[in-house]
Amino acid sequence: xxxxxxxxxxxxxxxxxxxxxxxxxxVGSYGESRQTTVSFLFLPGxxxxxxxxxxxxxxxxxxxxxxxxxLFLEDAWFCKDVRVTAPSGTLYRFPCYQWLEGVTTVEVRExxxxxxxxxxxxxxxxxxxxxxxxxxxxxxxxNFAQGWPRCLDVDSIFELESNIQFSCIRATNFxxxxxxQGASHFLSGFLLRRTSWNSLDEMRTIFSRTQGRDIGGCLxxxxxxxxxx
Numbered sequence: 614x615x616x617x618x619x620x621x622x623x624x625x626x627x628x629x630x631x632x633x634x635x636x637x638x639x640v641g642s643y644g645e646s647r648q649t650t651v652s653f654l655f656l657p658g659x660x661x662x663x664x665x666x667x668x669x670x671x672x673x674x675x676x677x678x679x680x681x682x683x684l685f686l687e688d689a690w691f692c693k694d695v696r697v698t699a700p701s702g703t704l705y706r707f708p709c710y711q712w713l714e715g716v717t718t719v720e721v722r723e724x725x726x727x728x729x730x731x732x733x734x735x736x737x738x739x740x741x742x743x744x745x746x747x748x749x750x751x752x753x754x755x756n757f758a759q760g761w762p763r764c765l766d767v768d769s770i771f772e773l774e775s776n777i778q779f780s781c782i783r784a785t786n787f788x789x790x791x792x793x794q795g796a797s798h799f800l801s802g803f804l805l806r807r808t809s810w811n812s813l814d815e816m817r818t819i820f821s822r823t824q825g826r827d828i829g830g831c832l833x834x835x836x837x838x839x840x841x842x
Contacts, residue, residue, distance in 0.1 A: 617665040617674075618698040621651050624691035624710070625658035631681075631690035635713075638678040639697060641671025642734060648680060655690060674705045675737055676722045681713045689714045689775070695721065712775045
């Protein structure tokens, strides 16, 4: 019997966890494991570890299948990555970084970069073909108007699946950062200054507490309300 050590990591953003059931199947060059339940509860930023027992050595692990199903209420889950350690000690990494919604199965390839010609196994060729077909379906184009560049064939971004939409959490964090910057500038006397600046060096003192951050973007959103000599 071959025993594989598996670690499943959940993203650290708000609501990344789930109370739905998650299970995993390991797919190797010589065969695949039985579907094994990982857990019924995942918390943001946390990891779950388990052992997957197989009747034989699966060979190099080329991809995994993550299965999600719900008992009652839907609760989306954001998987960060999965790590699999073979009985030989070889570590395989499977970067996921996507939401799983509803009752679904997602296949994730091993993280080593490979070209089409490197896919020797039929299961990898089929996975690449299915992934390409799914993206062609998701990214359909239409002509907005004659002579205009083509655009996505949707009326709203909310028609796209969640992994394609711009994250609302990221948008919220960006808004919070702008509010923080505005408050910092207000307390520093930046926004209420009524006289002109004498030099750029004088301006730099205002931003001494925000070194390493992208100040330019904030200035684009909040133009200077006073002249610069």
